Amino acid sequence: MRDGGRISAAIEILADLETRRRPVQDALKDWGLTHRFAGSRDRSAIGNLVYDVLRRRASLGAIMGNDDPRALVFAAYALQWGKGLDGLAAAADPADRHAPAPPTPAEAAALTAATLPDDADIATRADLPGWLVPSLARVFGDRLETEGRALAARADVDLRANTLKADRDAVLADLAGAGAIAATWSPVGVRVPVGPGDEKAPHLVSELSFKRGWFEVQDEGSQLAALVAAEALGPAAAGSVVIDLCAGGGGKSLALAAALGDAGRILAYDNDKRRFGDILDRIARSGASGIEVLDPGRGDPLAPLAGSADLVVVDAPCTGTGTWRRRPDAKWRLAPGALEMRREQQRGVLGAAAQLVRPGGTICYITCSVLPEENEDQVAAFLAARRDFRLEDTAAALGRVAARPLPETTRVPLGAGTAARLTPHATGTDGFFIARLRRAD
Numbered sequence: 489m490r491d492g493g494r495i496s497a498a499i500e501i502l503a504d505l506e507t508r509r510r511p512v513q514d515a516l517k518d519w520g521l522t523h524r525f526a527g528s529r530d531r532s533a534i535g536n537l538v539y540d541v542l543r544r545r546a547s548l549g550a551i552m553g554n555d556d557p558r559a560l561v562f563a564a565y566a567l568q569w570g571k572g573l574d575g576l577a578a579a580a581d582p583a584d585r586h587a588p589a590p591p592t593p594a595e596a597a598a599l600t601a602a603t604l605p606d607d608a609d610i611a612t613r614a615d616l617p618g619w620l621v622p623s624l625a626r627v628f629g630d631r632l633e634t635e636g637r638a639l640a641a642r643a644d645v646d647l648r649a650n651t652l653k654a655d656r657d658a659v660l661a662d663l664a665g666a667g668a669i670a671a672t673w674s675p676v677g678v679r680v681p682v683g684p685g686d687e688k689a690p691h692l693v694s695e696l697s698f699k700r701g702w703f704e705v706q707d708e709g710s711q712l713a714a715l716v717a718a719e720a721l722g723p724a725a726a727g728s729v730v731i732d733l734c735a736g737g738g739g740k741s742l743a744l745a746a747a748l749g750d751a752g753r754i755l756a757y758d759n760d761k762r763r764f765g766d767i768l769d770r771i772a773r774s775g776a777s778g779i780e781v782l783d784p785g786r787g788d789p790l791a792p793l794a795g796s797a798d799l800v801v802v803d804a805p806c807t808g809t810g811t812w813r814r815r816p817d818a819k820w821r822l823a824p825g826a827l828e829m830r831r832e833q834q835r836g837v838l839g840a841a842a843q844l845v846r847p848g849g850t851i852c853y854i855t856c857s858v859l860p861e862e863n864e865d866q867v868a869a870f871l872a873a874r875r876d877f878r879l880e881d882t883a884a885a886l887g888r889v890a891a892r893p894l895p896e897t898t899r900v901p902l903g904a905g906t907a908a909r910l911t912p913h914a915t916g917t918d919g920f921f922i923a924r925l926r927r928a929d
């Protein structure tokens with residue numbers, strides 16, 4: 489396919505997303521199934537265009553003075569991809585029957601000016617949902633626009649070297665051809681930068697070293713969160729009992745097992761067993777022997793564990809606002825009701841975690857959200873209700889596990905302790921919030 493056909497496909501997919509209001513992966517997959525002539529490079533270029541539009545839907549629409557899919561895709565191609573009006577006009581070649589109609593004079597004028605209206609509000613400038621601006625301003629203050637823009641950029645591919653099977657240098661050497669570099673903060677992190685425009689993201693899970701368990705795909709922020717959790721156990725980690733209460737596909741369980749040198753007993757639980765996905769295969773590949781998956785369908789597997797865990801990791805269900813770079817459609821689909829539902833679930837899992845942790849043990853509360861309602865507010869409410877817990881200096885713990893000193897903005901003072909916050913702007917990671925809560929002896 490030539491670029492004209494790819495542009496038309498992106499327009500079609502975005503229109504489909506608008507009318508049927510469904511996840512972008514589903515729309516892209518369906519398009520691929522009904523257009524089998526499109527090769528993998530075409531599908532990936534089309535996917536890039538669709539995702540780039542979704543990341544910056546508000547600002548591109550304001551630049552164009554029009555937010556229909558055609559205007560948005562034209563803006564992404566000409567401006568974000570740097571093709572310019574000339575490149576777009578060449579792609580919209582009337583001789584190519586798959587190409588869109590050439591830019592109209594109004595579209596051409598908007599693309600030439602390429603500026604936001606003077607009165608564009610912060611939600612438009614920073615590509616944020618308007619209803620969340622007050623919450624995000626509470627967290628970011630005068631950095632809101634910069635943080636919003638960073639949340640609207642493309643994200644690199646992050647890997648965690650699985651130190652149970654290989655060290656980071658071995659992974660770096662193995663993936664040198666893909667452009668792998670050492671991550672900035674995570675001592676076990678490897679980053680594979682993604683290119684601009686139509687460049688295809690590397691398909692690293694087809695590497696033999698992946699199948700051998702040398703690495704997992706995991707955002708650097710998620711790696712750091714697991715390291716902060718594991719650090720709570722101190723040098724006496726061997727034989728400790730860790731409950732990964734919201735284990736999902738097991739990303740944190742696997743990282744915890746590696747961080748503990750497979751010396752702890754990790755119990756991976758999720759109240760929805762469909763969320764486990766291929767967790768058993770992942771555990772087998774990782775070489776970890778200390779992870780046990782608890783089936784929520786078999787009675788109450790947590791009941792016998794009450795008051796026994798040295799560490800309970802609560803990788804809480806959340807709105808995922810910190811992952812908007814990777815899931816930009818979620819940014820515009822998120823509604824106040826969903827935030828409220830997540831808050832309710834978070835209160836529930838924190839309460840359950842408090843039942844499981846032993847006196848002197850730790851809860852590590854983690855979200856991949858940057859909203860204070862899911863982070864600071866939840867921790868403050870928990871501490872107000874549970875006087876037997878105190879917030880540790882989580883930011884200092886993050887500093888101890890990180891490979892180099894972190895920006896000051898990662899430190900979130902909260903009462904007598906601190907939480908830690910990672911963001912695409914501050915740390916080049918997904919947005920994460922981490923708070924370590926220690927139960928009194």
Ligand SMILES: C[S@@+](CC[C@H](N)C(=O)[O-])C[C@H]1O[C@@H](n2cnc3c(N)ncnc32)[C@H](O)[C@@H]1O
Binds near residue numbers: 734836837
């Ligand atoms: C952020 S995801 C977990 C991601 C996973 N820890 C990882 O690193 O790959 C949150 C998970 O919490 C689970 N969950 C929601 N409410 C729960 C509850 N009350 N008890 C246990 N798990 C719950 C969801 O099913 C979901 O899989």
